[in-house]
Amino acid sequence: MSHLPLTAHDREVMLQRIGVGSFEELIEPIPRHIRQKTKLSLPPALPEPALIRHMKALSAENRSLVSFLGGGCYEHFHPAVVDYLCGRPEFRTAYTPYQAEASQGTLQSIYEFQTVVVELTDMEVANASMYDGGSAAAEAVLMAAAATRRSSVLVSQGLHPLMRRVVSTYTRAKGIELIDVPLRNGRVDIESIDSSEHEPAAVLYQHPNFFGSLEDQASLIETAHERGALAIAVVDPLSLVILAPPGAVGADIVAAEGQALAIPTMYGGPGVGLLACTEKLIRRLPGRLAGATVDAQGRRGFVLTMQAREQHIRRHRAASNICTNQALVALGFLITVAALGPQGLRDMATQGIQKAHYLETQLREQGFEPEFHGPFLWEFTLRTKKPAAAYVDALLPHSYVPGIDLGKFDPEWSHRLLIYVSELRTKEELDTMAMLMGEVDRGV
Secondary structure (H helix, E strand, C coil), X not given: CCCCCCCHHHHHHHHHHCCCCCHHHHCCCCCHHHCCCCCCCCCCCCCHHHHHHHHHHHHXXXXXXXXXXXXXXXXXXXXHHHHHHHCCHHHHCXXXXXXXXXXXXXXXXXXXXXXXXXXXXXXXXXXXXXXXXXXXXXXXXXXXXXXXXXXXXXXXXXXXXHHHHHHHHHHXXXXXXXXXXXXXXXXECHHHHHCCCCCCCEEEEEECCCCCECCCHHHHHHHHHHCCCEEEEEECHHHHHCCCCHHHHCCCEEEEECHHHCCCCCXXXXXXXXXXXXXXXXXXXXXXXXXXXXXXXXXXXXXXXXXXXXXXXXXHHCCECCCCCCHHHXXXXXXXXXXXXXXXXXXXXXXXXXXXXXXXXXXXXXXXXXXXXXXXXXXEEEECCCCHHHHHHHHHHHCEECCEEHHHCCHHHCCEEEEECCCCCCHHHHHHHHHHHHHHHHCC
């Protein structure tokens, strides 16, 4: 136990306090066959200067990759002010703001975050965030089922496959049936919704969808409402500065993953779930909301309100028991949006769109064809002659990651490559990417 910052006397006092004679007696309940029987094979400790040199040498072995990976986790410009402000101890170490009088800064940041989400989505109310986009979509489905008292949901096959798995996990125990709605040329086949024999609680769709295609959002929402169902939109927050926001065309609930506008891509996580809805659904909204008020002296202040979480109300009345928010990542989202402003966000989105369409044109000149021919923003699906994995393997030695091999999700998609283009990519990188892809096809 020499790695613990305690003296032998400290350990003896602790063992006596809990009524145990020795450390071996403390761990007696642990089966002996799973205990470590030998010392860990660790190198000897290094002096701090030598350790720093060693860590720098390891860091130098990392490669800088030109990435075209997307699929729900996106690379964008990350303003330096975000890390600086999020790193301040009053935010980084803050706990749940149970005491409003001691948590005004945290509560105000949550309130402003909710305001930004409402403005982006054009909805009427947003909560203080969810774990991630998947849990936000799942909670949206539970909200719809509770509000309509129906037990089936029509789910677009354009929904991210991993997000669908999360939704399935949440709904299985609730007895909610998920019914897949097929795509036609990369978009939801609305006619199949019309012909469905089910009375769904909601129609769940993604826009732009997993394959990058833009959906006919207004028609989807209208069709859902004609069936007496709610319309749940899963969106990319950055797309909301380019496309009509869901609230403007009648969506009832909006879910999103906010990672792209909050923190850099870091091995797939963490994320932050955005969840917004119409005011009539506010009491179905899981988690918590921060509200603005005034104190006895008329001074503006912030409080938690509408807390439909099991920690605050009777458990059987809670909207959800899995609704902890990602406050620090949500703060990063808020600061990014505030730092860039409306014009900065539009510039970021526009550059991504222009560069993605330029790359698609270059790939066409190399003999490739897109899988779908409808409109897209900064992500599109490419049809490949060889398995998509072959292009990924061939470009990696050149420090390029050309996209996501969709065969990882479905063997039938093994000749499909999902390509995302960030505003950070340069013309030289786009040209090189297209050239390398063509060389793989030609066997160069």
